[in-house]
Amino acid sequence: MRISSQLVASLSRRALLAFPILFVTVFLIVPLALAGAISFWQRVGFRVRPAFRLDAYIDFFTGVRLFVLERGLVVAAEVTLVSLLVAYPIAYALCFWMRRSTARLVLVLFTLPFLVNYIIRTFSWSWLLSRTGPVNAMLIAAGIVDAPLDWLLYSDFAVMLGLVTSYMPFMIFPIYLALAGLDRRLIEASWLLGANRVRTFLRITLPLSMSGVFAAIVFGFAGAFGDSAVPIILGGTGYQLMGNAITSTLDVLNYPLAAAMSTIVVVVMLALLACWYVAFDLQAFLGKILRWRF
Amino acid sequence: MTARSLGRSALWLALAAVLLLLYLPLVPPFLFSVGVGGPTAAGEAWTLKWYGALAGNPVLVAAAGTSLAVAAVTAVAAPALALLAAMAVRELRMPRAVLMLVLLPLFISGVSMGLATALFLRQLDLAPSLASICLVHTLWALPFATLIILTTMAGFDPVYLEAAYTAGATRWRAFRDVEFPLIRPGVLGAASFSLILSFNETVRTALVQGPLNTVQTYIWSTYLQVGLSPTLYALMSLLILLTVLLLVLSAVRRRAPQSSSGTRSAGSQPTTTSMAPSPSS
Numbered sequence A: 001m002r003i004s005s006q007l008v009a010s011l012s013r014r015a016l017l018a019f020p021i022l023f024v025t026v027f028l029i030v031p032l033a034l035a036g037a038i039s040f041w042q043r044v045g046f047r048v049r050p051a052f053r054l055d056a057y058i059d060f061f062t063g064v065r066l067f068v069l070e071r072g073l074v075v076a077a078e079v080t081l082v083s084l085l086v087a088y089p090i091a092y093a094l095c096f097w098m099r100r101s102t103a104r105l106v107l108v109l110f111t112l113p114f115l116v117n118y119i120i121r122t123f124s125w126s127w128l129l130s131r132t133g134p135v136n137a138m139l140i141a142a143g144i145v146d147a148p149l150d151w152l153l154y155s156d157f158a159v160m161l162g163l164v165t166s167y168m169p170f171m172i173f174p175i176y177l178a179l180a181g182l183d184r185r186l187i188e189a190s191w192l193l194g195a196n197r198v199r200t201f202l203r204i205t206l207p208l209s210m211s212g213v214f215a216a217i218v219f220g221f222a223g224a225f226g227d228s229a230v231p232i233i234l235g236g237t238g239y240q241l242m243g244n245a246i247t248s249t250l251d252v253l254n255y256p257l258a259a260a261m262s263t264i265v266v267v268v269m270l271a272l273l274a275c276w277y278v279a280f281d282l283q284a285f286l287g288k289i290l291r292w293r294f
Numbered sequence B: 001m002t003a004r005s006l007g008r009s010a011l012w013l014a015l016a017a018v019l020l021l022l023y024l025p026l027v028p029p030f031l032f033s034v035g036v037g038g039p040t041a042a043g044e045a046w047t048l049k050w051y052g053a054l055a056g057n058p059v060l061v062a063a064a065g066t067s068l069a070v071a072a073v074t075a076v077a078a079p080a081l082a083l084l085a086a087m088a089v090r091e092l093r094m095p096r097a098v099l100m101l102v103l104l105p106l107f108i109s110g111v112s113m114g115l116a117t118a119l120f121l122r123q124l125d126l127a128p129s130l131a132s133i134c135l136v137h138t139l140w141a142l143p144f145a146t147l148i149i150l151t152t153m154a155g156f157d158p159v160y161l162e163a164a165y166t167a168g169a170t171r172w173r174a175f176r177d178v179e180f181p182l183i184r185p186g187v188l189g190a191a192s193f194s195l196i197l198s199f200n201e202t203v204r205t206a207l208v209q210g211p212l213n214t215v216q217t218y219i220w221s222t223y224l225q226v227g228l229s230p231t232l233y234a235l236m237s238l239l240i241l242l243t244v245l246l247l248v249l250s251a252v253r254r255r256a257p258q259s260s261s262g263t264r265s266a267g268s269q270p271t272t273t274s275m276a277p278s279p280s281s
Helices: A002-038 A055-062 A065-096 A100-115 A118-128 A134-141 A156-180 A184-192 A197-208 A210-226 A230-235 A242-251 A255-279 A282-291 B002-026 B028-033 B049-055 B058-091 B095-106 B110-123 B130-153 B159-166 B171-199 B203-208 B215-226 B230-255 B270-275
Strands: A042-044 A047-049
Touching (some): A002 B058, A002 B095, A002 B110, A042 A055, A065 A100, A065 A156, A065 A210, A065 A242, A065 A255, A065 B002, A100 B002, A100 B230, A118 A156, A118 A230, A118 B002, A118 B028, A118 B215, A156 A210, A156 B002, A197 A210, A210 A242, A210 A255, A242 B110, A255 B095, A255 B110, B028 B230, B058 B095, B058 B130, B058 B215, B110 B130, B110 B203, B130 B171, B130 B203, B159 B171, B171 B230, B215 B230
16 A cells, blocks of 8 residues: 555656646757648648648749848858857956856856847847937048948848857857866866976867857857847848748748748758757766756 | 067056947937937927827837837846756756857857747747747747856856755755755846847747837837938937846846855854855855
């Protein structure tokens, strides 16, 4: 009798612990899989009917939208690279040149603008970068340019800036975590063995922080590749990345095509995630998270 | 040595410049909301009338109600799920897979998540509602909440759980009286983070909102339909202020969590009180 009640308790405990897994599976994995399935379905008027058709993919890969995919990939890669070049030195300085308490405070400073709705921040950029905005006014006042620059707004530059400022702050965190979890005796050992700072960084610090770097890459790429608001606000009329191309496809109620494009975005991200999962020991990374205090 | 210190000052300068670049966009909404500079200048002195106009907009008042309700649900549901997820990471057999699954919403772009949920609801013949908005917000906040709770849990020594079991406590009792008081700062941090994330979410919401509006989707749809206005800037300013306030409050709470976590379980578990500072140390 006692054993069975223990069994019930243990089972109910397991069920409770499995609940978040179930939640994500039912409300995220299943919907994503369904969207993947619907991308093959047949479009009948404004509704969809289960079928196996490649219409949506043929439509996408033979039409002008293929250019959107190409541009989306290029822009996301550029944004990720630029963000990484900014985020890595910041994470490095926070980790090695500051006391932990100061570093934590600065991390909160980076969290705040990340949390404020990025669409609101992007609206601000559209004014700051406009022909009559303060950036152009300052450039003219400083005598750097004679006339307002046109390429500041509604351009690749503006979209890049908007995306980098939206997603870069959060990329600092995984890199900082990886660096903070690094065994510093390895760095000292490298110095003792006569390696200079650059060599130590390239052979010890950088390789050991790659799990965090890759996590940051996946996060930044996911954000930039799927973003739908920045290209609308800062790209100008007709500037499309995958995100707003999907919403504009939805506006004309072409569900299979929207589902196909969304699935392409998701598959690219899952492929990147799978690379991370295979290449880096998440548990080792997790160990570093666990040792780190917010 | 001087070259190095020069390099360092250059890096500090770069850090300040990056922070400036990130904080700069928080300023213009405040200027426009009081009628200073920018497109609404027209030479008049500053005014607060646009803030007053907010309360008179019934659509906006309803949207604020929805936002509050969704944020409240998210701030409870996400930390609760995250707490279970964090324990599952610790106790189930495949911590890597469990963690990856729970962190997945972080890597799925907003449009894809919103679209998938919308299609899912359509296929089940469920109308978009408050529940569907709460659902996507909880999913979006879950990874952040889980990471925060996991970091706090790391400061908790499982030896105290074993001590509780040895003293005859059931698993539930040990959790309630020993572990939870100690990880409470993390759970509260997760709750405030979820609240802030929910209040600032647009893209996912816009695809599953149905006839409802949140404050953020109201701003977005008004921008798409008629463009930005001083009233809208006033609304954005309030949202920025609210976010800053919530984050500062939760940061302050986290600085001094001992005062709240130590007192609750006095008496039967004296060790708890003495151990209270450990999660924040």
